Amino acid sequence: MNFSKKSQEHLDACRFCWMCRHICPIGNATGQERNTSRARALGLSLVSRGAVEYSEDIINNVYECALCGACVKECVTGWDPVMFTKEARLGAALDGKLPPYVLKMVQAALESGNIYGAKLDEKLAGKIRGLGKSKTLLFLGADARYKTPDNAGEAIDLLQKLGADFTALENEPDSAYGLDFLVGATSETKAAAETCAATLNGYKRVVCYDPADAKTFKREYKEWGVDVKYSVLTFTEYLDIILSDKKIKKSDLVFTPQDSPILARDLEETEPVRRILSKIGSVSEMLLNRRDTMLAGNLVMNEYMPAVMERVAADRWINAKNVGAKILVTESPAEYALLKKTKPADLDVLTIEEAIAKCL
Numbered sequence: 242m243n244f245s246k247k248s249q250e251h252l253d254a255c256r257f258c259w260m261c262r263h264i265c266p267i268g269n270a271t272g273q274e275r276n277t278s279r280a281r282a283l284g285l286s287l288v289s290r291g292a293v294e295y296s297e298d299i300i301n302n303v304y305e306c307a308l309c310g311a312c313v314k315e316c317v318t319g320w321d322p323v324m325f326t327k328e329a330r331l332g333a334a335l336d337g338k339l340p341p342y343v344l345k346m347v348q349a350a351l352e353s354g355n356i357y358g359a360k361l362d363e364k365l366a367g368k369i370r371g372l373g374k375s376k377t378l379l380f381l382g383a384d385a386r387y388k389t390p391d392n393a394g395e396a397i398d399l400l401q402k403l404g405a406d407f408t409a410l411e412n413e414p415d416s417a418y419g420l421d422f423l424v425g426a427t428s429e430t431k432a433a434a435e436t437c438a439a440t441l442n443g444y445k446r447v448v449c450y451d452p453a454d455a456k457t458f459k460r461e462y463k464e465w466g467v468d469v470k471y472s473v474l475t476f477t478e479y480l481d482i483i484l485s486d487k488k489i490k491k492s493d494l495v496f497t498p499q500d501s502p503i504l505a506r507d508l509e510e511t512e513p514v515r516r517i518l519s520k521i522g523s524v525s526e527m528l529l530n531r532r533d534t535m536l537a538g539n540l541v542m543n544e545y546m547p548a549v550m551e552r553v554a555a556d557r558w559i560n561a562k563n564v565g566a567k568i569l570v571t572e573s574p575a576e577y578a579l580l581k582k583t584k585p586a587d588l589d590v591l592t593i594e595e596a597i598a599k600c601l
């Protein structure tokens with residue numbers, strides 16, 4: 242496969258480095274050198290020079306990256322492994338070399354509108370049908386709709402309780418986040434984005450429950466030239482606005498934010514969650530917080546490397562224990578699902594809406 246000049250430059254810089262090896266949540270979970278930016282760059286640089294085939298093993302290695310950006314943030318010389326890893330995925334798709342576990346999800350997205358090939362939970366569908374019309378759309382996203390529907394339902398309940406004017410869609414279109422994660426900007430990914438924007442352009446404001454969708458709308462759609470007429474807010478930003486003029490009795494609960502890498506690094510949003518948690522209780526911090534946060538799970542990768550994803554979440558619980566945290570609060574449905582699955586008996590994890598609901 243051929244890399245762009247820019248990616249080639251970044252690959253060549255990374256391949257003999259290794260300075261960010263300690264920061265990769267996947268590398269820390271597997272303990273394997275192959276899960277470092279440097280090892281991935283080394284393999285891909287050999288492919289780019291025609292020295293080795295773009296083999297199954299190298300392609301699998303490309304899919305072992307969570308695209309969490311911790312290495313990019315850590316790199317003092319400004320190199321970007323996320324960029325060349327995404328380009329390598331796009332190359333695998335264009336060369337017809339996608340691994341079967343990726344192909345399955347891509348086909349599911351094209352056939353059913355979500356990479357999980359899942360149907361909407363009936364209870365959640367009923368809740369959505371009960372909502373009125375509004376110019377503000379709560380966009381739930383594939384992870385929440387198909388993997389954590391109870392959370393999506395609780396988000397709707399909370400907004401109703403707070404008197405928010407919003408609606409949601411039973412037939413919500415695919416944001417294309419999953420496709421972008423798996424294969425990058427293919428024509429299929431861009432077509433899904435165009436279809437989604439065509440529906441969402443009928444709204445004035447789109448509130449994204451999942452940070453991954455907010456990032457896709459704000460960054461990727463812009464890059465792909467997709468026409469977006471609505472403004473995009475994250476769910477936490479929206480809650481922060483709604484709660485700003487509400488009086489809430491402060492509880493004695495101590496919350497520790499688990500910053501989503503997408504929110505903290507890609508969208509540079511770290512303070513709304515802290516404002517909310519300080520209003521309803523108090524905040525204690527993880528050692529690696531805000532832009533330095535560590536990923537606690539990814540549900541797309543959980544489809545093909547579940548044991549590693551559980552280890553990633555378990556590692557974050559170790560971090561939480563080390564700082565004496567009691568309640569982790571997450572804004573990501575993916576991180577919630579994996580933190581919940583691996584939760585130590587004496588600690589707790591809450592979504593931001595659960596934390597608020599506890600204190601109302």
Ligand code: SF4
Nearest residue numbers: 255258259260261316
């Ligand atoms: S991202 Fe930076 S620190 Fe990490 S391997 Fe590449 S050059 Fe080194």
Ligand code: SF4
Nearest residue numbers: 265306307309310312
């Ligand atoms: S983007 Fe994240 S998962 Fe991928 S190599 Fe960098 S730190 Fe590791």
